[in-house]
């Protein structure tokens with residue numbers, strides 16, 4: 001069904017493309033006479049409608065997404081407004097939209113610091129459909145990703161910032177140990193092999209359920225993981241909402257996931273209503289705190305609103321966090337000297353009494369591990385970058401950006417650019433020591449007011465995971481040449497099977 005549709009759609013796109021190509025229809029320009037003297041950025045919008053999307057996807061699939069940008073920077077070098085300068089912005093067309101790609105650290109800074117001045121956040125419309133899945137029947141409740149992200153940030157900030165996260169370090173540590181017991185220890189096949197990438201996804205979703213919903217019920221884990229998996233497949237499928245398509249399944253997954261979470265919220269609210277009033281409110285878990293919180297307007301959040309925030313945590317961290325974790329596992333297998341340096345953290349474990357859990361002070365000591373995680377995200381960033389929209393006409397680097405034009409920043413512009421990262425292919429965590437990379441060149445979490453609100457939460461989970469896994473195991477890749485590519489999300493090509501050797505066993509052997 002999906003294949004037939006693909007053929008049909010491709011044929012229609014090719015016909016329409018030819019029509020546009022022959023008649024060269026282009027709508028550009030501005031009504032503002034003063035700005036009219038400026039040209040649009042150099043570049044090609046490729047084929048009508050599909051633009052340069054296929055070329056963009058092709059480079060990602062080959063594992064070299066930076067090539068899409070570098071090729072255009074080279075090509076349009078001499079057509080720059082300032083003839084001696086390198087190309088800092090080019091025009092293209094991706095995801096059915098003409099857009100300008102700002103491709104320097106200064107460009108990132110420009111976009112991150114002009115939110116609500118010259119630009120606003122923009123998401124491709126099919127993502128609204130996927131994420132909200134018609135969950136808001138009346139117009140009043142209808143939210144778009146940008147507005148919902150702002151509400152998410154406001155409500156969840158107390159739980160996702162370092163001050164709020166500190167008290168969950170021990171819970172994360174305990175949960176990680178259980179995860180390793182269950183899947184890295186008992187889950188191995190006869191050949192000691194586990195599949196690290198799917199397990200990282202399981203870890204991401206179950207850890208989110210443990211922390212946000214305060215549950216360790218395996219049935220709940222399974223149900224929510226399956227629905228999250230269905231939903232996540234919609235981010236990378238063709239956005240065609242017809243019965244039988246992947247996108248349609250993903251929308252259904254999204255709707256059911258919200259419903260499941262809402263049911264859990266409702267049950268917890270009923271449970272809480274039977275509690276004695278003088279019970280300790282400070283000791284409440286995150287879900288109970290959200291239910292009991294009436295600080296904003298004295299009324300508190302509805303079950304749907306709370307479900308929406310928790311859905312945000314589970315979904316936003318699913319692919320990004322898990323692929324980073326899997327990429328860390330891969331790099332530590334490939335680079336024994338880096339693994340050994342991370343293993344120095346054994347000292348933290350050795351300084352503890354039996355059964356004593358990690359705490360916030362331990363996390364602060366894991367500076368090298370964080371540099372390793374950053375270097376992994378530099379080379380294998382799980383989120384390629386997002387979009388903005390011009391809210392008025394303006395001139396950038398001598399080129400006109402008309403109101404309504406979409407703008408893109410990309411991690412692939414700077415992360416492998418030797419201007420910011422000398423010898424860019426080399427894995428070198430020391431880049432993050434001292435002053436670190438030049439400002440706005442290392443941007444795996446974005447920046448400015450829309451910077452990822454899950455950054456600290458992700459950092460903490462990565463460090464707790466790295467600490468536990470390195471102090472318990474060594475491992476090797478089953479397929480030494482396996483790599484990660486962007487398809488268009490960051491994926492391991494074979495699921496990253498690894499052979500695992502517990503330290504205690506290898507020592508006793």
Ligand code: HEM
Pocket residue numbers: 121146149150152153160312313314316317318320321324382383385386387443444445446447448449450451452453454455457458
């Ligand atoms: C390694 C893990 C992660 C990476 C690399 C990552 C990266 C990003 C990036 C690049 C953006 C776009 C920022 C921008 O447009 O300037 C973003 C946005 C966002 N992230 Fe993350 N993210 C990660 C994990 C998470 C987690 C665990 C959560 C949930 C707690 C989360 C929640 C969000 C939300 C809600 C937004 C939208 C922010 C807005 O538009 O205001 N992310 N993330």
